[in-house]
Amino acid sequence: MSENVTTLINESPCAQPGGGGPLTYDFDRSEFWRSIPLWRDVDSKTFGDFRWQQRNSVTSIPGIKEALCELASSALISDIEAGLLKTPMNIRLTPYIFSRIHWENFENDPIRRQFLPLGSQFVPDHPQVMDDSLAEDVDKATPHLTHRYPDKALFLPITLCPVYCSFCTRSRVVGGSTAVKSKSAYGAKSKEWDSTFEYIRNHPDLEDIVISGGDALLLRPDQIRQIGRNLLQIPTVRRIRFATKGLAIMPMKFTSDNEWVKALDDVCRLGREKMKEVALHTHFNTDREISSWTSEAMKVLSDTGVRVRNQSVLISGVNDAFDCLHYTTKKLSSLLIQPYYLYLHDMVPGCDHLRTTVREAEYLSNRLQGAIAGFNTPRVVCDAPGGGGKREISSYTLYDQEIGVSAWTSPTAKPNEIFYYYDPINKLPEDGRVIWSKHGEIKRRLAKFKSDAESKAEATRT
Ligand code: SF4
Incomplete structure (x- = not known):
C-alpha cells in the first residue's frame, strides 16, 4: 500500500464514532443551524419549512458575510472570492447544508469543500479535461x-x-x-x-x-x-x-x-x-x-x-x-x-x-x-x-499509474472505441509529474500507451 493511500485512510473527514465494536447510527437532533449567527433565533418550525430554506439560500459573498457575521474572517472571504474567479459553478447553498459546515475548520470541512471553492485549493486543470466529459451532448x-x-x-x-x-x-x-x-x-x-x-x-x-x-x-x-x-x-x-x-x-x-x-x-x-x-x-x-x-x-x-x-x-x-x-x-x-x-x-x-x-x-x-x-x-x-x-473500476484495458492514464472499452454502448481517463497530475508520483511537464516526452509516452491499449483491446475482441 502506498504512503498516500495510508494517509487517506487515517484521515477520514467523516464523523464515524471510533473505538471498534458495532456501529451506531446517530442522527443529529440538535438545532445545529443556531451556530450560524444569522439564524441564531430561527426556530425548528421555520427551519423545517422548504419555502424558508429556498428564500434564505446563500448565493453570494455578501450572503456568506451576512450569515456568518463575526465567523467570516477576511482570509476566508478573500479565499472564496479568489475561488469564484476560477470555478464554472456559482454559489448556492440551502441554510440546511450551509449550517452542516463546521466553520471553525472551514479549510478541511468536507461539506464546504463540495460547495464553496477556495482559490488557495485550486490546481491547474489537466490538459485533457472537457466541458462535456461524458459526451452527453453528442448522444x-x-x-x-x-x-x-x-x-x-x-x-x-x-x-x-x-x-x-x-x-x-x-x-x-x-x-x-x-x-x-x-x-x-x-x-x-x-x-x-x-x-x-x-x-x-x-x-x-x-x-x-x-x-x-x-x-x-x-x-x-x-x-x-x-x-x-x-x-x-x-x-x-x-x-x-x-x-x-x-x-x-x-x-x-x-x-x-x-x-x-x-x-x-x-x-x-x-x-x-x-x-x-x-x-x-x-x-x-x-x-x-x-x-x-x-x-x-x-x-x-x-x-x-x-x-x-x-x-x-x-x-x-x-x-x-x-x-x-x-x-x-x-x-x-x-x-x-x-x-x-x-x-x-x-x-x-x-x-x-x-x-x-x-x-x-x-x-x-x-x-x-x-x-x-x-x-x-x-x-x-x-x-x-x-x-x-x-465501467467497473477494475475493468480497464490498460493502466499506466506513473503518468495516470487508463484505457477503457465499452463493447455494448460503443463497440470498437477506446476511452481514456486521466488521473489528476497533482496526485501522480513525482516521475509522472515530471513527464507531464515535458511536452515531447508525454506525447511519446501517450502514443505508446494508446498503441498498446489498442492492441490489447483488439486481442480481446477477437
Ligand atoms: S451535481 Fe447535481 S445537484 Fe449538484 S449542481 Fe450538478 S446537477 Fe445540481
Missing part, C-alpha cells in the same frame, strides 16, 4: 434527451438546482454563468418535452428513463405528474427514476411540501398499478449530510413506496477514505437508502483539486467489497470520458 436524441445505451435514456427537463456543487459534471449548462464560463439558462420548459415523450414512444427498446437535470426537486408538482404519467403510460417503459440531491441538502422539502410529495405519491401509485418501478436517486457523499431531518424525510418517502437509491462521487478530501465510505454506506442503508454507485470524479474543468486517481478508487472498491451486504455495496465506476458509459 442527444432530442434537445432534452441523451440516448446512449440500448434500453436506457437520460431525460434532462431542467437546468436549475437548489444548490450548486463545485464538482458538477454538467457545469457547462447548470447553475448560471461565472467568471470563467458563460451558459444559457433554460430552466424547465414543459411545453418543449413533447418531442422527448414522442421519441421514447417510438423507441420500444427504451425501458429505463432517468429524469435528471439540474434537479427534479425544482420541478413543480404538475410537472412531476406530467413526466411521471407520460412515461408510465408508454407500454414499453418499465422503470423511471427521478434524480434529486434534495434529501442531502434540503430534506425538509419532503416533510413540508405536501403538494410535491402528493404528486410523487400519485406517480408511485400509477407505477404500482402498472407493475412499474418508480425510484428516486439521491446524492449523499458523506454522513455529515445526514441528520434527523433526513430520517424524517425518509419516513415520508417510505409511505409513498418510492425506491430510494444513492449515487455518490468520490471526492478528494471529502469521502476518499475507507472508514468514511463504509460508515456513510452503512448509515444510508439503515435509512433504506440503497447505495448504488460511487463514481470516479468526472474530468470536468475546475475540479482537479477534487479528483482522485483510478488507483485510489480501485483500492477503496476492494476494501468495500465484503464489508457490507452485497446489495448495499455501491458499484465503484468510471464513467468513461467521451461517452463510454459506466
Whole structure:
C-alpha cells in the first residue's frame, strides 16, 4: 500500500464514532443551524419549512458575510472570492447544508469543500479535461434527451438546482454563468418535452428513463405528474427514476411540501398499478449530510413506496477514505437508502483539486467489497470520458499509474472505441509529474500507451 493511500485512510473527514465494536447510527437532533449567527433565533418550525430554506439560500459573498457575521474572517472571504474567479459553478447553498459546515475548520470541512471553492485549493486543470466529459451532448436524441445505451435514456427537463456543487459534471449548462464560463439558462420548459415523450414512444427498446437535470426537486408538482404519467403510460417503459440531491441538502422539502410529495405519491401509485418501478436517486457523499431531518424525510418517502437509491462521487478530501465510505454506506442503508454507485470524479474543468486517481478508487472498491451486504455495496465506476458509459473500476484495458492514464472499452454502448481517463497530475508520483511537464516526452509516452491499449483491446475482441 502506498504512503498516500495510508494517509487517506487515517484521515477520514467523516464523523464515524471510533473505538471498534458495532456501529451506531446517530442522527443529529440538535438545532445545529443556531451556530450560524444569522439564524441564531430561527426556530425548528421555520427551519423545517422548504419555502424558508429556498428564500434564505446563500448565493453570494455578501450572503456568506451576512450569515456568518463575526465567523467570516477576511482570509476566508478573500479565499472564496479568489475561488469564484476560477470555478464554472456559482454559489448556492440551502441554510440546511450551509449550517452542516463546521466553520471553525472551514479549510478541511468536507461539506464546504463540495460547495464553496477556495482559490488557495485550486490546481491547474489537466490538459485533457472537457466541458462535456461524458459526451452527453453528442448522444442527444432530442434537445432534452441523451440516448446512449440500448434500453436506457437520460431525460434532462431542467437546468436549475437548489444548490450548486463545485464538482458538477454538467457545469457547462447548470447553475448560471461565472467568471470563467458563460451558459444559457433554460430552466424547465414543459411545453418543449413533447418531442422527448414522442421519441421514447417510438423507441420500444427504451425501458429505463432517468429524469435528471439540474434537479427534479425544482420541478413543480404538475410537472412531476406530467413526466411521471407520460412515461408510465408508454407500454414499453418499465422503470423511471427521478434524480434529486434534495434529501442531502434540503430534506425538509419532503416533510413540508405536501403538494410535491402528493404528486410523487400519485406517480408511485400509477407505477404500482402498472407493475412499474418508480425510484428516486439521491446524492449523499458523506454522513455529515445526514441528520434527523433526513430520517424524517425518509419516513415520508417510505409511505409513498418510492425506491430510494444513492449515487455518490468520490471526492478528494471529502469521502476518499475507507472508514468514511463504509460508515456513510452503512448509515444510508439503515435509512433504506440503497447505495448504488460511487463514481470516479468526472474530468470536468475546475475540479482537479477534487479528483482522485483510478488507483485510489480501485483500492477503496476492494476494501468495500465484503464489508457490507452485497446489495448495499455501491458499484465503484468510471464513467468513461467521451461517452463510454459506466465501467467497473477494475475493468480497464490498460493502466499506466506513473503518468495516470487508463484505457477503457465499452463493447455494448460503443463497440470498437477506446476511452481514456486521466488521473489528476497533482496526485501522480513525482516521475509522472515530471513527464507531464515535458511536452515531447508525454506525447511519446501517450502514443505508446494508446498503441498498446489498442492492441490489447483488439486481442480481446477477437
Ligand atoms: S445537484 Fe447535481 S446537477 Fe445540481 S449542481 Fe449538484 S451535481 Fe450538478
